[in-house]
Amino acid sequence: MRTTPFRTRPARLACLIPICAGLACGAHASGPDAVRARVFAPGVISGPANDAASTFSPDGRTAYFFRSNGMDYDIMLSRRDGTGHWSKPVIAPFSGHWRDLEPAMAPDGSYLIFASSRPIDGSGKAIDGHWGGSLHAGRGGHLWRVDRQGAEWSKPVLLPDTVNRWDSTFSPAIARDGSLYFMAATGKRGHFQLYRAAFRNGAYQPAHLLPFSAGEWGGADPAIAPDQSFIVFASNRPPTPTNGSDVFIAFRDRDGRWSEPVDLRPLIDNTVGIDELRLGPDGHTLYFTTGEVVAPVYPKSLEDSERGLQQMQAWNDGNDNIWKVDLAPWLSRHQRASNR
Numbered sequence: 205m206r207t208t209p210f211r212t213r214p215a216r217l218a219c220l221i222p223i224c225a226g227l228a229c230g231a232h233a234s235g236p237d238a239v240r241a242r243v244f245a246p247g248v249i250s251g252p253a254n255d256a257a258s259t260f261s262p263d264g265r266t267a268y269f270f271r272s273n274g275m276d277y278d279i280m281l282s283r284r285d286g287t288g289h290w291s292k293p294v295i296a297p298f299s300g301h302w303r304d305l306e307p308a309m310a311p312d313g314s315y316l317i318f319a320s321s322r323p324i325d326g327s328g329k330a331i332d333g334h335w336g337g338s339l340h341a342g343r344g345g346h347l348w349r350v351d352r353q354g355a356e357w358s359k360p361v362l363l364p365d366t367v368n369r370w371d372s373t374f375s376p377a378i379a380r381d382g383s384l385y386f387m388a389a390t391g392k393r394g395h396f397q398l399y400r401a402a403f404r405n406g407a408y409q410p411a412h413l414l415p416f417s418a419g420e421w422g423g424a425d426p427a428i429a430p431d432q433s434f435i436v437f438a439s440n441r442p443p444t445p446t447n448g449s450d451v452f453i454a455f456r457d458r459d460g461r462w463s464e465p466v467d468l469r470p471l472i473d474n475t476v477g478i479d480e481l482r483l484g485p486d487g488h489t490l491y492f493t494t495g496e497v498v499a500p501v502y503p504k505s506l507e508d509s510e511r512g513l514q515q516m517q518a519w520n521d522g523n524d525n526i527w528k529v530d531l532a533p534w535l536s537r538h539q540r541a542s543n544r
Contacts, residue, residue, distance in 0.1 A: 241529040243498075244491065245290045247518035249282055250525035256493035257480040258526045259309040259316070264485045268296060268316065269526060270305040277303040279318060298350045298357050303330060303343065306480065308376040311430045314352050317363070317376040317384070319345040324362055333372040335389035335396065344371040347386060366408045367401050375480075380430040384408060391422045398423040398437060416454055416465050423452075427481040427490065432456050434535070436468075436481055436490060443467060451478065455538075488532040495524045 243250050244258060249267060258269040265284045270277055271293065279299035282290045296307075302322035309316050321330040321344050333344030346368045348360040362368065363384075372389040374396075379385070382403030387396045390413070398417035402409040414435075417423040421441035428435050434455045441452070452465035480493040498520050500512050512520070519525055 241527045243519070244526040244528050245282070246515070246520075246525070248290045249280075249293060250519045250527075251293075252517065252519060252521055252523065254495075254524035255280075255526050256524050257306045257308075257482060258491045259307050259482055260485050261309065262311065262313040262485055268307040268309065269293075270307065270318075272305070277305050279304045279307050296357070298360050305345075306375050308378050308482070310378045310382070311380045311485075315349055316352075316357070317347055317349050317378060318360075319374045319376065320348050320360070321345060322348070322360075331371055333389070335372045335394050337394040340372075345374045346371075347373055347376050347384075364408055366410050369411065372396075375425045377426045377428040377435075377482075379428050379432045381432075383428075383432065384411075385414075385426045385428045385435065386411075387424050387426065391420070393420070395422040396424045398426050398435075414462065416462055425479050425481045427483045429483065430487050435462075436483070436531075437465075438479065438481065439465065441465065443469075451481070455542075484528070486532075488535055489528055489530050491526055491528045493524045493526055495522055497522050 245267075249255060249258065249269060251271070254272045254274065256270055256272075258267050260267050267282045267284070267290065268279060269282075270279050272278070279296040280293040281296045282293040284290050298304075299318075302320050304318055304320045304322070307316055307318040321333070321342060323329055323331060324346060330342040331344035331346070332342060333340040347363045349363055350360050351358040367373070367384060367386070370388045370390060373386055375387045377385040384401045384403065385398065386401075387398055388411075389395065390397050398414045399411040400414055401411040414423070417437075417439075421439050424438045426435050426437045434453055436451060436453050439450065439452050441450075443450075451468045453468055454465045455463040457463075478492050478494050480491075482491040483489065484491060498515070500508065504512070
């Protein structure tokens with residue numbers, strides 16, 4: 205979620221995903237660690253509005269994400285057919301009445317958690333939020349859950365106070381054992397920090413601040429591996445450039461201890477805006493959101509100009525789109541190095 209200290213929605217994090225002309229790019233990074241990012245379903249899921257936070261059914265054939273214009277927010281769904289094409293997105297059946305955003309699917313597909321400003325006291329008024337030392341009227345957030353009931357979804361249910369202790373709780377991420385990761389505006393400067401609420405005996409345990417997110421650096425938009433072996437998140441910690449934010453990865457050992465975060469700038473090198481990190485069903489494809497504009501290469505042919513105009517009208521307009529990049533090669537090399 206775009207929030208201070210790194211951003212005020214809709215300001216964005218500085219990030220590190222390579223984006224260049226065309227629908228894919230190789231970035232400034234080179235050699236065995238270079239990665240390639242691609243826009244996701246351009247013109248359909250990544251459309252002319254702001255699109256963010258893609259999450260998927262376990263088979264990867266249904267996508268949920270949220271679409272907004274900065275004021276109006278809805279969770280959308282789209283389905284992929286046998287030819288690989290995604291359907292025109294429609295509003296998810298549990299959304300469409302309040303400011304709903306940031307869906308996260310459980311790895312087994314049995315439930316979905318999302319953030320919403322919907323009231324919890326029956327007042328009929330969207331809740332306020334507090335972050336960055338400011339009041340954000342009607343833009344607060346709590347986490348809600350819907351359960352799969354055959355081909356339908358249940359009505360949204362508010363998660364317990366062990367999770368929803370604050371009025372600005374966003375960006376859920378769900379591990380295979382049900383443990384929930386999220387961000388809340390609890391830092392001394394009103395900045396966001398990352399939390400984990402373990403799930404045991406059918407209930408969430410009290411949420412605990414992740415150690416690398418404590419103190420002045422904080423963190424935002426976690427993406428957790430299903431087995432909780434690693435987490436990808438955004439932070440303004442060193443060596444991040446001033447007034448920016450990098451994407452970091454931290455690893456969790458078998459005793460539950462977290463490593464020091466590793467800056468992914470050498471792997472995914474650039475300084476464009478990124479937020480709403482998610483891992484796909486395969487556990488290693490990173491989905492993210494950016495409003496980066498793909499620039500043309502001059503001189504252009506008439507065909508290039510016509511194609512560019514179509515892309516401007518469909519998605520390449522400076523609003524947010526969803527991109528993806530595969531971290532598997534780098535993760536494999538890291539695992540081999542760790543086992544030596």
